[in-house]
Amino acid sequence: MKLMKLTALAAMGASLAFAAPAFADSDYPSGTIKTIVPFGAGGGTDRWARVMSSVGFDVFGHGMHVQNRGGAGGTIGWKYMMDQKADGHAILMASPTPVMAALIEKNPPYDPAKVRIAAYYSVMKPTLVAPKGKPYSTWAGLVAYLKDDSNKKLTIGGTMTQLLGPASLLAQLGLEKRVILVPYSGTGKAVNDYLGGHIAMVNVTTSTAVGLADKNAIVVNASSLEYNKKAKAAMGDVPNATTLGLTPFNPPRFVAMHPDTPDEQVVAMGVKMGELLNTKSVKRLIGKLGEDIVYMDSAASEAAYKEVLAEAQKYLPLFQ
């Protein structure tokens, strides 16, 4: 099962990082880590990068220099990482956005499959929200509602990455044609339209869903991961893809490296990332931002990344 697999991979990664730093090459890194954020300053990935870089010196013995290389859906930053030396001193703080941008592009500047993944540092949990008291306010209700052809199609808004979650779940049940996926360039705009009653449902991140849980129903979590305690307390029992027996969509936040980076440096970077995420200060700040740390080392995250890539390739045509 996917949940068991992902949890096992995460646990394996955590044990490697927190208990076996001997994996790390003692001479590596030998200088500043160029930390490329493929988006402009101020977004979610940028915040992660800035929080993580605040303890970079303590972990690496050298600073993490955050560079925002935004543009073209994150492809400029990814391409910039590919143009750096494959010596392990340039990392990309990535999300599925540049992956999808490259998959959509006719002449992409890189192949998103050809990359080394040093670590996962988080996994988003695409969460579907609906107004309370509607026939589709629960997962079972939603499925029944969509199966009844006499009902109108339902509109679901959200960013493309977030929308892939419910899209994949509904496609597995053959119901993808009964919904209209409405892509937005940002979660804020989608939530605004949802609260104004212009779209029926909205798919958001956990922290946004927690804020909406008071007056709205939380329908499903399209990933295989459980919410943290605080989110559970706010949202109650929400089914996830695994509990529903469906293949999940686990959009990751990950540290990518040049495809020619030597294995030992990729592994060492993954281990160091684990140490970094385990520092008190990072845990505290990320917790306050309403995000969850989900760590996986290089081997585990490369395996999980392949699955995400396959899912994205399968369901992206739903938007075109």
Next chain:
Amino acid sequence: MINMDALYEAIALVFTWHTLMWIAIGVTIGVGVGAMPGLTATTGIALMLPLTFTMDQAAALGLLIGLYKGAIYGGSISAISFATPGTSEAAATVFDGHKLMTRGKGKKALLIALYASVTADFLSDVITIMIAPMLALVALKFGPSERFWLMVLAVCLLGALSGSHFAKGMLSAAMGLFIGTIGADPVSSVPRNTFDLWWLGEGIHLIPLVVGIFAMGAMLEKIVEMSTVKQKVQRLGGTVKGLFSMGGEGLSLKEYLSCWKEMSIGLGVGTFVGMLPGLGSTVGAFLSYGIAKQASPEKKIGTGKIEGVAAAEAGNNATVGPTLVPLLAFGIPGSAVAALIGAALMLQGATPGPRMFELFPTVIYSLFLILILGNFFNLGIGRVFAFVYAKLGELPPQVLVPIVMGMAVIGAYSYANNEWDVLVMLVFGIIGLFMRTFRIPEAPLIITFLLAPQAEENLRRGLLINEGDWVATLMNSPLAIGLAIAVVALTYISTRMRISERMTEIADDAEAAEAEAKAEKTS
């Protein structure tokens, strides 16, 4: 209902030397960041965010809000001094501000920019504090259909910016429309009009476009002038010495008060635009400027008038407080800056959302106090910057041109650390020079570039939601119908006004020619 205990606690937190110092630092950094082309308020706040990790709540908010306010005003300083908008929202300030500067009235222009910014910012903050939840509910009424009509209405309102030659205005608008379509399709994200260049996948960024057309275009024009007209060589030593003198024509109270109408337009437009997600202060500035120009044709805004500077600056600064409305009322950040301030609040343990007033009243009151106080700091610190920049703008072109061109290149690059943006800026510099040479107005290009993609995005989204039904999309609600009627009425009225203005001009010309002929006969 005001929670008095929380209010007293917030006053005690904010009115400390420590917090006041951070507000002052924030405003100082903000004005400097804003005055530097390419560096925006968002960049400045993102860079400062890690510094707040170890600060107390009031100091962290003071630094970030101060920086935000300073940066929005700071953009106008270089816009007026060098015709180089430091931020995109200051582009509308170039039209009148720089003309005043070239006439030796730079100090006057910078002061009205500062006073209009602070006045509108202060009043919009008060409106935000008084009726934030109500404003947020109004914002929710605007869905894809309503936003589409709002964009169309804005484009109609801005007809005044097309200048005296309608065809040239239309050409400029068509260029903006095409440039706005470059990049990912707003619904399917499939790239279009990218000439198969992958780096155009996300389209053209506003900053390189604005810096190219205004700053690089103006400097290229100066180079052409310098090479064709023999310049009188100015002595640099004397000019630098003059930088620190306090001379120059200031702004009288009467002149400040004479701009009340333009500041009111800026306040209204900026407050409204600020609370709607995704529009931003650049739209606020251009919209306010366009409406002010149309509302008072007798003031001849656009020919170097303080009223033009007041309208543009009031329009962009009035968005500052209302940008936070959706964040505070629903926990939804309506802009990148609001998202960063939301993150700062979360890091301080106060999650923005509908229950924020109930759960974190001290934080909310501290935020409100800092919003208000920041304006006074902006007033004092902004004046110091304004005087120095006013003098820098008087540097001889041999010195000024390379400095501004260097700033434009650095600014275009530093916006996203993207070398392609420098190329884009240079291309738009040449386009800007072409537009100046043939007297094609720049404003319609910027407006259609900003608004047309948003209109398309909302129309396409509306059609998607309504499964391709145009009537259901366009006439979705009474508000959408009302806006559509306003578009038709406005188009009809402005066309009639334009025709009658043109007829009067023709009649005046004929009368003048007749009088001239008579005078010739009698002599």
